[in-house]
Amino acid sequence: MEKKKVIDMKGIKKRFYIGTPNELEVLKGIDIEVYEGEFVAIVGASGSGKSTLMNIIGSLDRPTEGTYFLDDVNITEAKDHQLSAIRNQKIGFVFQTYNLIAKTNALKNVEMPMLYGKVNGKQRVERAKELLTIVGMEDRLKHLPEELSGGQKQRVAIARAMANNPAIILADEPTGALDSETGRMVMDLFHKLHKEQGKTIILITHSPELAEETERIITIKDGLITGERKGSGKQC
Amino acid sequence: MLIYENIRLALFSLKANKMRALLTMLGIIIGIASVIAIMTVGNSITAYVSDTMSSMGASNITVGLQQKREEEETTREGMSFGGPGRMKTATEDDYFTKEMVENYCETYADSITAISVQENVGSGQITENQLYANISLSGVSLGYFLANDLNLIEGRFFTEKETNDGKMVAIVSDKVVNNMYDGNEEKALGSIFQANINEKYYSCTIVGIYEYEESAMGFSSSSEQDITTEVYVPLKAAQSANHSSGYSQFTVVTKTGVDPDSFAESTESYFNAYYRKNNNFAPSAYSMSSMVESMTEMLSTITLAISIIAGIALLVGGIGVMNIMLVSITERTREIGTRKALGAPNSSIRLQFIVESIVICIIGGIIGIILGIIMGSVAANLMDAPATPSISSILISLTFSMFIGVFFGYHPANKAAKMDPIEALRYE
Ligand SMILES: Nc1ncnc2c1ncn2[C@@H]1O[C@H](COP(=O)(O)OP(=O)(O)O)[C@@H](O)[C@H]1O
Ligand SMILES: [Mg+2]
Numbered sequence: 001m002e003k004k005k006v007i008d009m010k011g012i013k014k015r016f017y018i019g020t021p022n023e024l025e026v027l028k029g030i031d032i033e034v035y036e037g038e039f040v041a042i043v044g045a046s047g048s049g050k051s052t053l054m055n056i057i058g059s060l061d062r063p064t065e066g067t068y069f070l071d072d073v074n075i076t077e078a079k080d081h082q083l084s085a086i087r088n089q090k091i092g093f094v095f096q097t098y099n100l101i102a103k104t105n106a107l108k109n110v111e112m113p114m115l116y117g118k119v120n121g122k123q124r125v126e127r128a129k130e131l132l133t134i135v136g137m138e139d140r141l142k143h144l145p146e147e148l149s150g151g152q153k154q155r156v157a158i159a160r161a162m163a164n165n166p167a168i169i170l171a172d173e174p175t176g177a178l179d180s181e182t183g184r185m186v187m188d189l190f191h192k193l194h195k196e197q198g199k200t201i202i203l204i205t206h207s208p209e210l211a212e213e214t215e216r217i218i219t220i221k222d223g224l225i226t227g228e229r230k231g232s233g234k235q236c
Numbered sequence: 237m238l239i240y241e242n243i244r245l246a247l248f249s250l251k252a253n254k255m256r257a258l259l260t261m262l263g264i265i266i267g268i269a270s271v272i273a274i275m276t277v278g279n280s281i282t283a284y285v286s287d288t289m290s291s292m293g294a295s296n297i298t299v300g301l302q303q304k305r306e307e308e309e310t311t312r313e314g315m316s317f318g319g320p321g322r323m324k325t326a327t328e329d330d331y332f333t334k335e336m337v338e339n340y341c342e343t344y345a346d347s348i349t350a351i352s353v354q355e356n357v358g359s360g361q362i363t364e365n366q367l368y369a370n371i372s373l374s375g376v377s378l379g380y381f382l383a384n385d386l387n388l389i390e391g392r393f394f395t396e397k398e399t400n401d402g403k404m405v406a407i408v409s410d411k412v413v414n415n416m417y418d419g420n421e422e423k424a425l426g427s428i429f430q431a432n433i434n435e436k437y438y439s440c441t442i443v444g445i446y447e448y449e450e451s452a453m454g455f456s457s458s459s460e461q462d463i464t465t466e467v468y469v470p471l472k473a474a475q476s477a478n479h480s481s482g483y484s485q486f487t488v489v490t491k492t493g494v495d496p497d498s499f500a501e502s503t504e505s506y507f508n509a510y511y512r513k514n515n516n517f518a519p520s521a522y523s524m525s526s527m528v529e530s531m532t533e534m535l536s537t538i539t540l541a542i543s544i545i546a547g548i549a550l551l552v553g554g555i556g557v558m559n560i561m562l563v564s565i566t567e568r569t570r571e572i573g574t575r576k577a578l579g580a581p582n583s584s585i586r587l588q589f590i591v592e593s594i595v596i597c598i599i600g601g602i603i604g605i606i607l608g609i610i611m612g613s614v615a616a617n618l619m620d621a622p623a624t625p626s627i628s629s630i631l632i633s634l635t636f637s638m639f640i641g642v643f644f645g646y647h648p649a650n651k652a653a654k655m656d657p658i659e660a661l662r663y664e
Pocket of ligand 2: 050051052172
């Protein structure tokens with residue numbers, strides 16, 4: 001059975017400062033296809049355009065040129081409020097800097113995407129507790145972000161990314177701010193979500209070892225894809 | 237549901253920055269408090285004015301004594317000796333004499349219905365066995381009953397003979413009858429009571445009973461039993477009790493068709509003739525209507541002045557709220573970016589910050605209303621008036637606070653809503 005295409009990008013270009021002398025072409029024509037349930041790593045030097053690409057995949061940003069279908073929806077033609085709904089329902093972001101909402105406890109942070117998704121209160125709490133249990137944070141429900149360690153914050157952020165059961169999880173250097181041991185724990189969590197829940201995961205990382213654990217590794221250099229190869233797909 | 241979450245969120249961020257929130261609210265608090273305070277006091281004064289108006293009658297003229305302005309020479313002297321405004325008290329020698337008033341009545345017989353004079357003896361108690369009633373004993377001329385519209389429910393007013401002889405006959409309130417005679421009016425009429433006033437005893441025979449009316453100003457905390465009511469005796473009786481003969485003040489009830497203002501002027505110039513030689517005092521006559529007018533005028537001037545101040549305070553307060561909201565969204569740029577990444581539509585972000593701004597303003601408004609009622613009540617108490625905070629002014633204030641919140645919160649909220657999610661997430 002052929003797997004469904006979740007991401008279908010062709011000729012994506014992104015330019016900043018358009019029409020100024022500083023005009024900068026960060027993405028120079030990217031084609032990517034990602035299938036349901038894949039675990040993909042994107043690697044490349046700093047400044048090569050990985051985050052810019054990730055933001056476009058996550059429909060946080062629009063490409064300057066090219067076509068992009070996410071789950072068969074034409075993102076390039078969608079309106080702002082449609083993009084909000086797509087981010088809410090189909091995408092789960094995990095950031096390097098966690099980006100938990102300050103002074104808001106773990107449970108409320110995980111509930112937040114469901115709040116915007118208009119899930120009712122009781123269901124929200126139930127689902128948030130369930131997710132925090134999956135990431136091993138069930139005993140920290142009422143803790144504020146400032147009371148959690150980096151690894152714990154990232155686990156809450158991953159639970160939050162899963163809140164509306166999105167088609168894809170996008171993680172931009174999720175272990176970048178963590179020591180290798182905690183980074184390992186976070187990586188194990190991605191493996192778990194991939195295996196047990198069949199999630200499609202795209203991971204940007206600087207660590208070659210972590211990239212090697214995914215199923216497919218895409219290398220970006222100066223805004224172009226320069227290489228693509230299979231990874232082991234094995235958790236070490 | 238989202239509104240509730242937003243209110244919770246707003247309260248949360250206020251709690252996190254209590255001092256800042258309070259300072260931000262200050263303008264709103266001051267503005268609303270002054271409006272509520274002036275409304276509260278204004279209501280009391282309006283009640284007082286209309287009460288005075290109806291009980292004294294707009295066509296009445298009050299004649300009294302006023303301290304003369306000192307001659308220029310003495311003023312200079314006065315200045316060098318410790319400031320102007322040395323108060324003098326009018327004495328028996330300065331008072332209007334019975335003859336003056338009688339002559340005045342004869343001269344203007346066409347314009348005058350009655351002269352009302354009141355001479356207070358003092359406050360005290362009627363006691364008998366275990367029973368007591370608090371009273372204030374006053375001698376009055378017959379015109380007093382006319383000028384004050386006293387409602388006699390039993391008995392009669394004083395006879396001419398009683399008036400001329402200064403007999404100790406009394407008209408008491410129904411409260412006294414309730415307290416002393418078990419409410420039995422038949423029994424009360426003709427009874428003799430002992431009143432103890434300033435360690436002196438007066439015995440009077442009751443000839444009439446009037447209905448006590450709680451005036452709008454009679455906001456007393458005392459119980460039914462302890463209310464102090466007036467006991468009226470003939471003027472002459474009170475004067476002999478006080479060993480006095482003149483009048484420091486009296487009220488003229490004018491005939492219908494007489495213009496009170498111009499008649500007040502004529503009255504003043506009439507009595508002026510008697511006071512040329514008096515170095516200290518001069519007569520002054522005011523019509524009730526002109527007093528009410530000047531009072532109302534003063535009140536509306538004060539109200540206007542305070543409203544302008546309040547308006548400025550609210551404007552400054554609103555700008556303060558806008559400023560703090562702009563600071564707040566700048567501080568929370570990354571939060572806004574994150575919320576957008578999690579799928580918050582622009583409208584939710586806008587709503588979140590408008591609600592926050594409204595919550596700041598409404599809390600400020602509530603604090604202002606409470607402070608305003610306290611200030612107004614204290615001021616009203618000082619003026620011996622009942623404090624009547626108006627529900628409508630409270631509701632208007634709350635609505636207005638909300639409006640300020642929306643008006644001054646909209647721009648910052650909109651700015652937050654329109655932030656580019658990427659820019660917001662990249663914000664350092
Ligand atoms: N919103 C933006 N505005 C202007 N320049 C940007 C923006 N986002 C990225 N860039 C530029 O694009 C280049 C690539 O950035 P980025 O995609 O973050 O690289 P990476 O994630 O691979 O390190 C950088 O030179 C960066 O300065
Ligand atoms: Mg990056």
